[in-house]
Amino acid sequence: MKTDSLARDLKSGKLHDILAETAEAAAELILPYWRADVEVLSKADDSPVTLADQRAEALILERLAAIWSSVPAVAEEQVAAQGAPETAATRYWLIDPLDGTRGFVQGKEAFTVNIALIEKGRPVAGVVTAPALSTTWRVSTQGAERRAFGEAWRPIRVRERPADGVALLSHSVSDEDAERLMRQNGCAVWQGMDSSLKFCLIAEGRFDVYPRVGPTSEWDTAAGQAVLEAAGGRVLGGDGQPLAYGKSGFLNGPFTALGG
Template identity: 35%
Template sequence: MINDLIDIAKEAGKVIMEVYSKDFDFEDKKSSSFSEGVSPLTEADTAADKVIKRRLRELYPSIPVLSEEGKDISYSLRKKWNKFFLVDPLDGTKEFIKRNGEFTVNIALIFEGKPILGVVYVPVKDILYYGFEGGSFKVDSNDAVKLEPSLHDGKLRVVASKSHFNDETKEYIEKLGEEYELVNAGSSLKLCLVASNEADIYPRLGPTMEWDTAAAHAVVKFAGKKVLKLDGKELEYNKENLLNPYFVVK
């Protein structure tokens, strides 16, 4: 299954790049290249979502799909699912609009509330992260590196969201009582940087949804690290309210 999800994520990335590479004004979020009233961001998001859902349903018709684009599925139906795909076709809308290349395609398989497989693809950089019970890997220029915990000497490297760095986050970091340096990143890449030992900790004391974190959570988990709520328990999925509580990746 992991290879199927990698192929699907790359296919979704390709349709996003077809939109991203068009010449238009991101500030207006519209141009003559697009349907009237449809922003390039919406077009890319919708196109990627269609690709992912179509391919998943072709290959795994018995497994339901929950996507950011189809989030209105009622909990009375969802709570019966013990296994389902959780998808964010384009995470990092600000990154897309700013053209900094840090948006991602995210596909996770959830079993009994836990991510058991996840793929995170960065289309602009052609970088892939994936995690499953066999381990977590980062693939860059066709070179696959297994992600494993390692010790880091020096300042604590703290991942911070460029667009969501608030007072609560700053206070949390300062309470750690260590010298630190900030590592700025967008989208689900923030979790992947901890998984790949490019950062040590990512406190998220702000709103995220389940589809924002599920795929990268699997990458973190199978790299030997954790995504924990502030009470020390692992982040869970398919809750009645799909909003994540605050969490820390380390």
């Protein structure tokens, strides 16, 4: 297909269906490795990688290329093996086949499959699937949606910030930094959580803010940001502007994901 067919598929909603089906197929591939005796290797940056990461990424890349062959992809394991592109294309996929690998190998549930479409530096479509939770969140033509595997889609929306708002934070944050970030963002309590699942739980109105001060890669955030923004939320960089994509090295600085 030519690239302009992607624009038609995005407008019609066909693209959203294909992304969800692809992410859930990757989840099905990943699950047999979860809580199993899977070999864990170290990448150049000392982050872990498993056969589940690699096989899921290969499946996603193959399916997307078969339909939209002219759209390039920036995918985590591909970048680890070959290096990141020097510049970003106007339109490309950002893929993290298994976000939260450390928790995955420890048998935790908060790991996700992430696929996003970037156009002119903005995430315009995205899907996040949590294999262990049998749940998918996606951008749709009407906003944002969630479904349990095999069930119907239902719309989701951020909630208005309550007086006792709840912050979601990475488990890597110290208790001292967590208390500081919680107060800075006007929240009464905080909860630790891994992976892009944080964006989705804010998008469906269960939590309120996710501040991040440590570095992340763009494929860690793009799909979750797309879902959260479609649900009425925002993801702001350190400059107060919406978090943009195609930065040097495909790396993010500090950001804050916000609900209502």
